[in-house]
Amino acid sequence: MNTIKRTLGIIWLLLAFAAAYFCVFEFGLPKLFSDNQEDLVFGIIILFILTPLIVAGLGIFGYFAIKGEYDLEKM
Template identity: 40%
Template sequence: MRYIKKYLGVLWIVLAVVSGYYLIVSQAIPQFQSEKPEDLVPAIVYTFVLMPIISGGLLVFGWYALLGEYDD
């Protein structure tokens, strides 16, 4: 079971990187490049609020699983 948790820890870390990439490349950059002023606020929210919360949370969860903090 310990090896499954470590494998899933790596999976969570990869998911954190992929989700951060998706939020920046697919969501925020097109809205920053849009010339509509109403697209600027969601782009800022995606970049500076959602991306650190989502990616950071997944990354920390995966890191702790990889280190064995959930072995109890």
């Protein structure tokens, strides 16, 4: 079970990198440089509020899973 948790930790880190890419380059920057006012607000929210929360959450969870913090022997 601990091997599965560590493998899933790697997957969480890969999801963090994928989320960072998509939030910045697919959702944030195109909306930020759009001429529409609603797109500008949405781009700012995506880039400066949601992207750090999503990436940090996935990254921290994956890091601790790889380090073995969720192993059954530690409990």
